Structures are given as C-alpha cells and as structure tokens.
Amino acid sequence: MDLRGRRRRLAVAVVLQLLCLVASGNVVFKVRHKFAGRLSLGALRDHDAHRHGRMLSAVDLPLGGNGRPTDAALYFTKIGIGTPSKEYHVQVDTGSDILWVNCAGCDRCPKKSDLGIKLALYDVKGSSTGKPVTCDQDFCTSTFNAPSSDCKVGMLCDYSVTYGDGSSTAGYFVRDYVHLDSVNGDLKTTPMNGSVAFGCGAKQSGELGTSSEAVDGILGFGQANSSMISQLASSQKVKKMFSHCLDGTNGGGIFAIGQVVQPKVRSTPLVQNEAHYNVIMKAIEVGGEVLQLETDIFDTGSRRGTIIDSGTTLAYLPDEVYNPLLVKVMAQQPNLKTRTVENEFRCFAYSGNVDDGFPVVTFHFEGSVSLAVYPRDYLFQVNNEWCIGWQNSGLQSKDGKEITLLGDLVLSNKLVFYDLENQTIGWAEYNCEYAVPLRF
Numbered sequence: 001m002d003l004r005g006r007r008r009r010l011a012v013a014v015v016l017q018l019l020c021l022v023a024s025g026n027v028v029f030k031v032r033h034k035f036a037g038r039l040s041l042g043a044l045r046d047h048d049a050h051r052h053g054r055m056l057s058a059v060d061l062p063l064g065g066n067g068r069p070t071d072a073a074l075y076f077t078k079i080g081i082g083t084p085s086k087e088y089h090v091q092v093d094t095g096s097d098i099l100w101v102n103c104a105g106c107d108r109c110p111k112k113s114d115l116g117i118k119l120a121l122y123d124v125k126g127s128s129t130g131k132p133v134t135c136d137q138d139f140c141t142s143t144f145n146a147p148s149s150d151c152k153v154g155m156l157c158d159y160s161v162t163y164g165d166g167s168s169t170a171g172y173f174v175r176d177y178v179h180l181d182s183v184n185g186d187l188k189t190t191p192m193n194g195s196v197a198f199g200c201g202a203k204q205s206g207e208l209g210t211s212s213e214a215v216d217g218i219l220g221f222g223q224a225n226s227s228m229i230s231q232l233a234s235s236q237k238v239k240k241m242f243s244h245c246l247d248g249t250n251g252g253g254i255f256a257i258g259q260v261v262q263p264k265v266r267s268t269p270l271v272q273n274e275a276h277y278n279v280i281m282k283a284i285e286v287g288g289e290v291l292q293l294e295t296d297i298f299d300t301g302s303r304r305g306t307i308i309d310s311g312t313t314l315a316y317l318p319d320e321v322y323n324p325l326l327v328k329v330m331a332q333q334p335n336l337k338t339r340t341v342e343n344e345f346r347c348f349a350y351s352g353n354v355d356d357g358f359p360v361v362t363f364h365f366e367g368s369v370s371l372a373v374y375p376r377d378y379l380f381q382v383n384n385e386w387c388i389g390w391q392n393s394g395l396q397s398k399d400g401k402e403i404t405l406l407g408d409l410v411l412s413n414k415l416v417f418y419d420l421e422n423q424t425i426g427w428a429e430y431n432c433e434y435a436v437p438l439r440f
Contacts, residue, residue, distance in 0.1 A: 167206025
C-alpha cells in the first residue's frame with residue numbers, strides 16, 4: 001500500500017505568494033519531503049515510532065556535553081557551510097536542538113542516499129573559517145551548564161547522543177559560517193551568513209549509518225541556546241521566531257525564520273521548562289460535542305502538555321482520549337464496517353465526500369485558542385480505502401507511556417508560527433498549496 005496521496009512537492013522561497021514577512025532578518029528554507037511518495041503504512045508507523053523513541057529516551061552526556069535527542073525529520077533542506085561555502089542537505093526538525101553534519105573521516109557515515117541527493121562530508125581543515133570548539137570555551141560550558149571535570153585546555157567539546165531506537169551519533173563541536181537566504185526589503189532573497197557552532201559527526205550507528213533515506217545531518221530548531229536559531233538570534237542576525245506552512249493536499253510547503261505579518265495568528269503560551277514545544281490542551285470537540293474527559297488527561301507524568309511536532313506524521317492521543325474520540329468520529333456512519341490494517345490502522349471503504357460524512361475535530365488550548373482538523377486531514381486514502389490517522393500513543397511509544405502529540409496530520413494546511421521571544425505558538429488556517437517545485 002503506497003501512500004501516493006502523501007507525495008510532497010519541493011518548495012522554494014514563496015514569500016510573495018504565501019507569507020508577508022518583515023523584511024529584516026528573515027530566512028526562507030527550501031524544503032523537500034523525505035519520503036516523496038514511497039511510503040508504506042508500515043514505514044509511516046515505524047518512522048513515527050523511531051521518532052518517539054528518540055524523543056522520549058535518556059540522553060548520554062559524555063565529556064564535553066551532548067545535544068538533545070535528535071530525529072530523522074520528514075523534511076530536509078539545503079544549507080551552505082564553510083569558506084568556500086559547500087552545500088549540505090539536512091533534515092529540518094523542531095524536536096531537537098543542535099545542527100550537526102557528517103564529517104570527513106566519519107565512521108559508518110552513509111555514503112549514498114535514495115533521496116536523489118549527493119551526500120557530502122564537512123572537513124574543518126577544508127574551510128578557512130572553520131575551527132574546532134574546545135571544552136573550555138563559553139559555548140561548550142554554557143551549552144552543558146558547566147565544564148566537565150575532565151576538561152583540559154585545548155580538548156575538544158564532544159557530543160554524544162544515544163536514541164531510543166538504538167542508533168546514535170557522536171562527534172565534536174566546530175564553529176564555522178552557515179550560509180542562508182535572507183529576505184530583504186523588496187521581498188527578494190539575498191545571501192546571509194552567520195557564525196554558528198555545530199556538531200561534526202565522527203561516528204554514526206544504527207539507522208543513522210544505514211538509512212536509505214540518508215541526508216548529511218540534522219538541523220534542530222529547538223529552544224536551547226545551542227540551536228542555530230538561538231545562536232543567530234543572539235548575534236542579532238535573525239529574530240528568534242520561525243514558521244512553517246505544509247500543504248497536506250498537494251504536498252510542498254515552506255519553512256521560514258522571522259516575523260509573520262500576515263495572516264494573523266492566534267497564539268497559546270508554551271509550557272515552560274520542557275524539552276519540546278508543549279502547549280496546554282483544555283478540551284476536544286467532535287462534531288460540536290465536547291468529549292467528557294478528565295481535566296489532567298493530557299499531562300502524563302513529568303511531561304506536561306501537548307507536544308507540537310512537525311517531524312511526526314500522525315497524531316497520538318492517550319488511550320482514555322483515543323477510544324472516545326474514535327467512537328464519536330465513527331458515530332455518523334453506524335453501518336460502516338472497518339477493518340484493521342497492519343495491526344493498528346482502522347480502515348474502511350467509503351465512496352462519498354469524507355468532509356460531508358465525518359465530523360470536524362477541534363482542539364481547544366489555553367488562551368481560548370482552537371485548532372480545527374477536518375476529515376480530509378485526519379483521514380487518508382490508501383488504494384480504495386480510507387484510513388484513520390489518529391493513533392493510540394500508549395501502543396506506540398517505546399516505553400509504553402502515553403503522550404499527546406500533534407504531528408503533520410493536524411498541522412498541515414495551516415501556518416504555524418513559533419514565537420520564541422514571547423514563548424508562544426500560534427496558527428491560522430491557510431492555503432499552503434502555492435509552493436512551486438524546486439530542483440535541488
């Protein structure tokens with residue numbers, strides 16, 4: 001079962017067509033979908049399961065420090081690094097912090113990719129502006145809160161992360177210029193660069209070393225001071241805010257750094273002191289009827305709130321939410337027979353317009369902010385059947401703990417704006433289909 005309907009086109013800087021951005025310090029990324037129409041139901045489920053394992057696993061903190069858990073995100077982009085600038089394809093991920101790329105001499109780094117891109121290795125000696133970061137420098141000590149007791153002047157600032165699926169990345173930090181496209185006053189793009197400390201991958205294991213959908217590294221857009229956006233913002237190159245608009249109908253989309261002027265978005269506060277982008281969900285409404293749920297159902301242990309994550313394909317809900325939600329969703333079609341595909345996807349044959357036959361699901365958040373998800377968004381077609389995108393998080397997570405996580409199924413066809421300066425996330429329904437194809 002190939003999810004041909006999930007194909008996403010490549011996207012270019014479509015600021016003139018999609019967004020009206022403040023001219024100063026905005027960066028537009030040209031993003032491409034990782035799976036590009038070759039995804040089966042099993043691969044879709046496994047991708048999300050791997051991601052959840054990475055997000056929820058412990059982080060190894062060896063000498064010199066660590067990056068937060070990273071992930072194979074759904075989208076990748078092309079950036080320039082070094083002097084002279086060399087191009088690298090990196091996954092764009094809102095669920096992790098550091099930027100890292102595979103480096104020359106890397107052990108078990110992938111040598112080829114099925115994504116139609118040529119892989120590259122960064123060589124600090126090949127860049128006139130590249131320098132290793134040592135464990136006694138401010139970036140290393142501030143990133144990891146304190147210098148290592150084993151740190152001696154001149155030693156490298158190491159990072160190492162072990163993921164929930166058993167894969168890992170390890171290496172050391174370097175500092176060099178990253179080259180991006182900035183939007184200027186006449187809404188045209190001009191080159192911009194900034195000095196950024198990033199991970200130089202020296203050894204990969206597991207999926208990171210063998211994946212056929214390999215790229216050169218991961219570009220994390222988390223909130224930590226070690227992230228690229230935080231570093232560029234601290235040097236006043238950009239504002240500490242970004243947005244994405246993903247076309248869930250035809251594919252494509254954009255990812256941009258900077259203030260959004262139009263459309264206007266309504267925002268909800270971020271939960272403080274969380275590793276990911278968490279917000280407070282208050283209620284779920286199905287077809288105009290509010291589900292009767294416990295008020296603290298969306299808080300699970302030490303994890304507070306609902307995770308907003310553009311790197312996850314589906315939407316994951318606790319068992320106590322998932323079951324009554326599915327009952328309400330299917331109530332309008334009491335005679336419809338469903339079958340289970342691949343042990344967990346509920347699918348059925350339906351010839352009508354799904355927007356007419358099934359209810360809208362609306363999530364309500366703190367600050368009287370709501371997010372509507374239409375049947376065309378949470379139902380996806382596989383051959384001649386429709387499958388339900390809602391998933392039971394207790395059955396999916398590596399540790400069996402339930403989470404509330406809203407991925408692309410919920411975020412598509414909306415402009416989602418992350419304002420880290422004011423600690424809010426906002427969104428507005430928007431037609432994201434105007435992204436035009438980009439040839440890498």
